[in-house]
Amino acid sequence: MKKINNKSFLTLLIVVSILSAIVFSCAKDKVPTTVLDTSSCKPNVSYLNDIKPIISNHCVSCHSSKNSSGGYDFTNYDGLTKNVSKVLGSMKQDGTAQSMPQGYKVADSLIQKLNCWINQGSKNN
Ligand code: HEC
Known part of the structure; x- marks a missing residue:
C-alpha cells in the first residue's frame, strides 16, 4: 500500500x-430567517383581528400617542399604514430599518401575517 x-x-x-x-x-x-411567501396567505387578513393585536402586543408600549418613540404612533390604522414598509422591515430585521421590537424578534408567523395583509392592500378591515 x-x-x-x-x-x-x-x-x-x-x-x-x-x-x-x-x-x-x-x-x-x-x-433565510424569515420566509415570506405570499402564496400561502389566508384570504382577507384583517387589520382589526390579525394585525392590530400583533402591534398592541409588541409595539404599542413604545409607539403610542403617549410614548411615540422615534415619532411613531402605531396605535391607529393611519399611523401604521403611513410607515408600513418600514414596520415590516423592522420586524423582519432585514437591515432596511432598525430592528424591532428592541431586543427580540416576533414569531415568523406573525411577520408573515403582516406581510400578507400588506400584500392584500393594507385594508382597514
Ligand atoms: C422598547 C421600546 C420599543 C418597542 C417595544 C418597539 N419599538 Fe420601535 N422604536 C423604538 C425607539 C426608541 C425608536 C427610535 C429609535 C431612534 O430613532 O433611534 C423606534 C423606531 C422604530 C421605527 C423606525 C425605524 C427606522 O429605522 O427608522 C420603526 C419602523 C419601529 N420602531 C417599529 C416598531 C415595531 C413595528 C414594533 C413592534 C413590532 C416596535 N417598533 C417596538 C422603541 C421601541
Whole structure:
C-alpha cells in the first residue's frame, strides 16, 4: 500500500477545508430567517383581528400617542399604514430599518401575517 506523504496530505486538507467552507456558506444563504411567501396567505387578513393585536402586543408600549418613540404612533390604522414598509422591515430585521421590537424578534408567523395583509392592500378591515 502506498503511504500518503506529508505534501499530499496537506493538499487534501486544504481542498477539504475549501469545499466545506463553500458548502457551509451556501447552506447559510438558503435558510433565510424569515420566509415570506405570499402564496400561502389566508384570504382577507384583517387589520382589526390579525394585525392590530400583533402591534398592541409588541409595539404599542413604545409607539403610542403617549410614548411615540422615534415619532411613531402605531396605535391607529393611519399611523401604521403611513410607515408600513418600514414596520415590516423592522420586524423582519432585514437591515432596511432598525430592528424591532428592541431586543427580540416576533414569531415568523406573525411577520408573515403582516406581510400578507400588506400584500392584500393594507385594508382597514
Ligand atoms: C422598547 C421600546 C420599543 C418597542 C417595544 C418597539 N419599538 Fe420601535 N422604536 C423604538 C425607539 C426608541 C425608536 C427610535 C429609535 C431612534 O430613532 O433611534 C423606534 C423606531 C422604530 C421605527 C423606525 C425605524 C427606522 O429605522 O427608522 C420603526 C419602523 C419601529 N420602531 C417599529 C416598531 C415595531 C413595528 C414594533 C413592534 C413590532 C416596535 N417598533 C417596538 C422603541 C421601541
